[in-house]
Amino acid sequence: MSIRGLKKKQPKTFKVKIITVDAEMEFSCEMKWKGKDLFDLVCRALGLRETWFFGLQYTIKGMCTWLKMDKKVLDQEIPKEDPISFHFLAKFYPEKVEEELLQEITQHLFFLQVKKQILDEEIYCSPEATVLLASYAVQAKYGDYDPNFHEPGFLAHDELLPKRVLRQYQLTAEMWEEKITAWYAEHRGIARDEAEMNYLKIAQDLEMYGVNYFPIAQNKNHTDLLLGVDAKGIHIYSINNRFSPNKSFEWSAIRNISYSEKELTIKPLDKKAEVFKFFSSQLKVNKLIFQLCIGNHDLFMRRRKVDSIEIQQMKAQAKEEKARKKMENQRLAREKQLREEAERAKEELERRLFQLEDEARQANEALLRSQEAAELLAEKAQIAEEEAKLLAQNAAEAEQERQRLEITALKTKEEKRLMEQKMREAELIAVKLVKESDRRAKEAEHLKQDLHEAREAERKAKQKLLDITRPNYPHGAKYPQYSPTDTREANFDKGSIKLDLKDIDLKRLSFEIERERLDYLEKSRKFEDRLKELKSEIHALKLEEKQSGLYS
Numbered sequence: 001m002s003i004r005g006l007k008k009k010q011p012k013t014f015k016v017k018i019i020t021v022d023a024e025m026e027f028s029c030e031m032k033w034k035g036k037d038l039f040d041l042v043c044r045a046l047g048l049r050e051t052w053f054f055g056l057q058y059t060i061k062g063m064c065t066w067l068k069m070d071k072k073v074l075d076q077e078i079p080k081e082d083p084i085s086f087h088f089l090a091k092f093y094p095e096k097v098e099e100e101l102l103q104e105i106t107q108h109l110f111f112l113q114v115k116k117q118i119l120d121e122e123i124y125c126s127p128e129a130t131v132l133l134a135s136y137a138v139q140a141k142y143g144d145y146d147p148n149f150h151e152p153g154f155l156a157h158d159e160l161l162p163k164r165v166l167r168q169y170q171l172t173a174e175m176w177e178e179k180i181t182a183w184y185a186e187h188r189g190i191a192r193d194e195a196e197m198n199y200l201k202i203a204q205d206l207e208m209y210g211v212n213y214f215p216i217a218q219n220k221n222h223t224d225l226l227l228g229v230d231a232k233g234i235h236i237y238s239i240n241n242r243f244s245p246n247k248s249f250e251w252s253a254i255r256n257i258s259y260s261e262k263e264l265t266i267k268p269l270d271k272k273a274e275v276f277k278f279f280s281s282q283l284k285v286n287k288l289i290f291q292l293c294i295g296n297h298d299l300f301m302r303r304r305k306v307d308s309i310e311i312q313q314m315k316a317q318a319k320e321e322k323a324r325k326k327m328e329n330q331r332l333a334r335e336k337q338l339r340e341e342a343e344r345a346k347e348e349l350e351r352r353l354f355q356l357e358d359e360a361r362q363a364n365e366a367l368l369r370s371q372e373a374a375e376l377l378a379e380k381a382q383i384a385e386e387e388a389k390l391l392a393q394n395a396a397e398a399e400q401e402r403q404r405l406e407i408t409a410l411k412t413k414e415e416k417r418l419m420e421q422k423m424r425e426a427e428l429i430a431v432k433l434v435k436e437s438d439r440r441a442k443e444a445e446h447l448k449q450d451l452h453e454a455r456e457a458e459r460k461a462k463q464k465l466l467d468i469t470r471p472n473y474p475h476g477a478k479y480p481q482y483s484p485t486d487t488r489e490a491n492f493d494k495g496s497i498k499l500d501l502k503d504i505d506l507k508r509l510s511f512e513i514e515r516e517r518l519d520y521l522e523k524s525r526k527f528e529d530r531l532k533e534l535k536s537e538i539h540a541l542k543l544e545e546k547q548s549g550l551y552s
Contacts, residue, residue, distance in 0.1 A: 014074065015083035018042050018056075021112035026083060029073060036069040042088055049314060050106040052299065055091035058084075063284060066091060066291065089113060092295050093210030095231045095303065097200040102318035104193050111140070111196040114203045119162055123208045124243070127165045131176075133199055134160035135183030140195040145185045155180065191329050207243040211235070212292055214285055216264075216278040227278065229292045231299065234266060236276075249276070251300040257293050259286040408544070415541050422534055433527055440520050 013028040016038065025045060029038055035056065043051045056067040060077055067086060068076060078084055090113050094100035101107045115137060117123045118130065125133065137160060142150065155177045166176070187195060203209055211228040216236075218225065226237040228245065233254070235245035249266055256267040264286050266276040280286050307315065 016073075017083040017085045018088050019085060020046075020088045021109065021116060031074060032072065034070060034072050035067040035076070038073055038086075039067070039069060046088075046105060046109075048103065048105050048109075050101070050103055053090050053092050053094070053106065054088060054109070056086040057089050057091075058086050063282075065284070065288065091292075092299055093204075093231050094299075097204050098197060100303070101197075101200070102314045104321075107193060107196055107200070111199055114200060114209070118203065119159055121162050121164055123203070123206055125162070125203075125206055127168060129202065129206075130161050130165050131179050132183055133202055134180045135187060136195045136199040136202075138180060138184045139187040139190055140192045140199070143192070144188045145181070150181070152177070189333055191325070193325070211242075213237070213242060214280065214289055215239075216280055218278055225278070227289065229289060229296060231296055233300075234293065247276075251297045254297070257290065257297075259290050262286060264289060412541065412544060419534075419538050419541055423538070429527060429530070433523065436523075437520070440516060443516070 012031045014031060016027050016029055018025045018027065025042070027038070027041055027045075029041075039051070039054075039056055042056070043049075043054070048054070057064055058067060058078055059065070060079060065077075067073065067078075073084075090110055093110075097107075097110065101110060114123070115133075118125050118133065138155065138158070139145075141158075142154075152174065156173065160180060161176060190198070209230075211230045214227045214229075216225050216227045224239055225246075226239060226242065228235040228237055228242070233248055233250040235249075236247040237245050249268065253269050254266060255269040255271075256265075258265050258267075261283055262279050262281070262285075264278055264280065268275070280289070
């Protein structure tokens with residue numbers, strides 16, 4: 001067989017891109033594949049067995065449409081692109097998520113889709129509930145809260161709250177993170193699948209959860225109502241209120257649903273009840289509403305029947321899987337607890353070791369300080385000993401100086417006594433000299449008086465002598481003729497003898513007076529010299545006494 005023949009037998013394919021909530025996949029599909037073939041391929045790739053909740057959605061001419069399972073893919077009105085894009089989404093919603101969602105992958109896909117619808121504000125949620133849901137989403141993504149690992153700002157890149165809530169409250173990102181973290185810290189020990197299930201259990205109670213809305217009109221001209229289809233039935237809403245329906249038709253109360261062109265008719269089970277008719281803008285909208293009604297009604301009836309063997313097996317497996325995961329979670333929790341306890345014990349040991357090391361370091365430092373203090377004290381003791389020696393030496397010197405000063409004081413006292421004695425002697429000598437001076441003055445006065453008397457006597461004697469030597473003749477008589485000179489010469493011998501005697505006494509007396517005066521001057525000079533010496537000695541003793549007093 002040739003290579004060309006092999007190529008001819010190979011089937012033609014086309015590429016499709018499947019977009020899930022958190023991933024993208026590409027497949028090569030045969031040209032003859034129906035929608036169910038592609039859908040089964042995607043479910044096998046995802047490991048999904050609860051396929052009845054999901055479908056492949058695409059957008060054509062601005063309208064979202066579901067790929068039909070019984071028709072070929074290429075025969076349907078799909079986008080002309082390569083690869084062809086489909087969104088793998090939940091088409092139908094369970095009434096009770098905890099009972100109907102058996103597989104973890106099913107639960108995870110529902111969690112991601114509902115979370116996206118809440119963030120995109122397709123499902124309304126109160127601000128308080130959004131914070132709680134955000135905390136479960138964080139628990140599912142990050143696991144248990146650890147303040148050492150989950151530091152402030154770790155949620156900065158996560159979209160957790162609708163923009164409507166962020167605009168409604170003027171809070172910073174740090175404040176929102178603090179509120180979410182406060183709830184997140186309380187979810188400790190919850191596994192990822194359990195956190196996702198808790199998220200869905202809260203979300204399924206929201207009014208807009210699982211509802212597909214379509215604009216309708218009660219007549220052909222006006223579109224003033226909304227028709228909602230969900231797992232419980234069909235609901236009619238006013239155009240401005242998607243929370244509280246004006247009228248509801250449960251699946252158990254509906255007998256028939258049909259459409260013709262743009263008209264869709266709902267016939268209640270009660271034949272007496274009024275038939276509800278409404279109009280849509282396009283035939284495609286009626287077809288889409290009809291498909292959703294059939295699918296939700298089938299699931300509604302299926303839930304109320306005995307589970308098929310496949311469902312029973314899946315529930316048993318899910319139950320076993322949950323029990324196994326519960327045991328595994330318990331084991332992991334126990335191991336985590338033991339590990340945390342071991343870590344705490346380790347931290348405690350490390351803390352204790354660090355404390356002991358710190359205490360040892362402090363003890364070592366204290367020892368070093370003690371050694372330094374001991375060395376310092378030894379040095380101070382040595383210095384003190386040297387100072388003591390120096391003080392003892394100074395004390396000895398001071399004692400010697402004191403003794404010397406005492407001796408000096410004694411000497412000073414003795415010298416003072418001697419000086420006083422000398423002063424008294426000097427005073428006595430001065431008194432004696434004064435007395436002697438007075439006596440000498442008196443003697444000199446007497447001598448002067450005697451000298452005066454002697455001179456007066458000498459004058460008188462000379463006068464007498466003149467009188468004697470003059471001739472005593474009668475008046476008129478003639479004196480002998482001889483000259484006075486002869487007369488003096490004749491009588492001179494007798495008078496000269498007397499004068500010589502008198503002159504000798506005077507000279508002797510004058511000599512004695514002069515001698516005594518010289519003696520007196522000599523004694524006066526010696527006394528003045530002695531007085532000067534005494535004054536010098538007294539002044540020196542006073543200086544020594546002052547110096548010895550200052551030193552003491």
